[in-house]
């Protein structure tokens with residue numbers, strides 16, 4: 001089995017369509033990961049175990065997505081020193097601003113690197129995780145540079161009528 005250094009966790013199955021954007025990005029960059037449903041509210045023991053074993057299992061980055069009262073990323077950051085990237089999942093009632101504020105305003109000492117709301121934030125979380133791992137992985141760094149160059153090259157210089 002490939003050496004898994006990235007954990008993608010989410011509060012609910014309903015978050016997967018958003019969090020899959022992070023997974024797809026990691027797939028595109030050839031970064032192995034695991035994906036799990038872990039909820040601070042609904043499965044606190046699972047959260048505890050995941051955080052407690054993260055370092056020993058070799059995880060180097062955790063991407064945590066949740067919506068609404070999104071306590072999962074912050075609680076995971078309280079349980080492990082593995083860096084946590086938070087993804088605020090978009091919600092119906094408050095458009096994800098609730099998720100954003102829940103994740104963003106961590107107390108001093110327990111940071112969560114918070115992305116933008118929704119799918120773009122999840123994709124960026126994948127890129128952020130890859131960038132962190134690329135600091136010590138030259139082959140991944142080359143793939144990430146190529147991905148960025150491709151994106152840049154795909155942006156037209158002159159706008160066209162659609």
Ligand SMILES: Nc1c(C(=O)O)ncn1[C@@H]1O[C@H](COP(=O)(O)O)[C@@H](O)[C@H]1O
Nearest residue numbers: 011012014039040041066067070071072
């Ligand atoms: N914010 C959290 C946590 C948590 O932070 O522990 N656990 C579940 N949830 C969120 O509840 C929302 C609705 O979940 P359901 O769709 O299962 O009702 C999801 O966006 C999930 O992340």
